[in-house]
Amino acid sequence: MMLMAASFCDVNLGCGLRKLHDFHSTPNGKTRSHAHAQNLCSYSKQHIYLKRLDIKQVEVKRRFKLHQVSSGKNAHSSELAKEDDISMATLIWRAIKLPIYSVALVPLTIGSASAYLQSSTFPATRYFVLLVSSILVITWLNLSNDVYDFDTGADKNKRESVVNLIGSRTGTLLAAYMFLVLGLIGLTWVSLEAGHLRAMLLLACAIFCGYIYQCPPFRLSYHGLGEPLCFAAFGPFATTGFYWLMGNNSSVNCLPLTGTVLCASLLIGFTTSLILFCSHFHQVRLGTEKGSSVVKVAITALYSLLLIFGLSRDLPSSCIILCLLTLPMGNRVVSFVDENHEVSREHRRS
Incomplete structure (x- = not known):
């Protein structure tokens, strides 16, 4: 049994070595090795190309950001130059704050x-x-x-x-x-x-x-x-x-406190507070997106109160008509804060 097993192993080992020798000596073996080498070479070239492409993209982004910063500095410098050209009469007029x-x-x-x-x-x-x-x-x-x-x-x-x-x-x-x-x-x-x-x-x-x-x-x-x-x-x-x-x-x-004067005082207080809020809007108060929403809600509430006071007849009909004539101004305020919000958002992105 041992002799038969030993002879069988020798036969198998010899056959395996012979097959391996034949594989490397045949053209197919050479073709496969050559194809594998070509795949490795093409993969390396593709990897190098992608790396160079990433480097170029990073460089383009860096130059674009530098251009944005430079443009912002130039715009700021031009604004400062314009401010320096303002006359004394204009400065006095601004200081008076007539509105x-x-x-x-x-x-x-x-x-x-x-x-x-x-x-x-x-x-x-x-x-x-x-x-x-x-x-x-x-x-x-x-x-x-x-x-x-x-x-x-x-x-x-x-x-x-x-x-x-x-x-x-x-x-x-x-x-x-x-x-x-x-x-x-x-x-x-x-x-x-x-x-x-x-x-x-x-x-x-x-x-x-x-x-x-x-x-x-x-x-x-x-x-x-x-x-x-x-x-x-x-x-x-x-x-x-x-x-x-x-x-x-x-x-x-002493005149009695009527619903007319109370409703009118509420509308005046509401409007004045809204004007104060809008005057601080350019300072990005409360965050521009949140601030713009507050202005829209406040203007809607203001005209809603006006309509309610009019329907309850606490305010005269002439007062309601005159106040409704200010609707274009209210729409202009909403448009202004929307534009200001967009500009502020662009500044934050840059």
């Missing part, structure tokens, strides 16, 4: 109209004294805001800042509080002449809201409370106070 004084005119006018609807009287002298006094108070807000923004460094490079134009922080602050004192004198005189001290209390609350909004040590505008304070100051406080002061004290000591 901001509409917040002195609107609450007084709406309060006076509500009082006229109730008492059929319009004391012109009181109206103009209150208008001048309100403008003086708003001037105090404007100047003191520039002073305290200068202190925080927010207006350091703002050429139209009153502090930068005058060159004196102390002088600007003294002028601001001088305007406030003059405004308070006018408001107090009308309150005493009309005999409505409660109205003066409401106006004092409105001024206090303005103080804690921007003046130290409060500066509640930096804590996200600017819009609520603005709503209270120019809405219920100022509008209702002017409504009482413009009433006829000879026939009635």
Whole structure:
């Protein structure tokens, strides 16, 4: 058995070696080895080509980013050059901020109209004294805001800042509080002449809201409370106070609080707060996408409230018609924040 097994192994081993020798000596073996070598060579070439392609793509992306950065710097430089070319008259006009004084005119006018609807009287002298006094108070807000923004460094490079134009922080602050004192004198005189001290209390609350909004040590505008304070100051406080002061004290000591004046004050406060929010929109406040959504919802809610107050007959039909004429302006505001949001998003991507 052992001899047979040994001879069988020898035979198999010999056959296997012979087959291996024949395989390498035949042309098929050579062809297969050559094909395998060609596959390895083509794979190496393809791998090298892909590596070079990746390197080229990375280089193209790097050059594109450098071009974007260079373009941004050039655009920023051109903007700075344009800012340097602005005339002094333009800077003064910007520093005055004339549209901001509409917040002195609107609450007084709406309060006076509500009082006229109730008492059929319009004391012109009181109206103009209150208008001048309100403008003086708003001037105090404007100047003191520039002073305290200068202190925080927010207006350091703002050429139209009153502090930068005058060159004196102390002088600007003294002028601001001088305007406030003059405004308070006018408001107090009308309150005493009309005999409505409660109205003066409401106006004092409105001024206090303005103080804690921007003046130290409060500066509640930096804590996200600017819009609520603005709503209270120019809405219920100022509008209702002017409504009482413009009433006829000879026939009635104090006009009743009607649904008309309350609804009107709510709309004024809402609108003024929305204007304040939009004025901060270019600073990417709340994130531009979130901020644009807030503006759209707020404008929709504003016109919805107007419609509700009109259907409930708390506001006259003429008031509803006049307010609906502002729909194109509301649409323009929505379009503006949409465009501003897109621009801000592009800046973040670059």
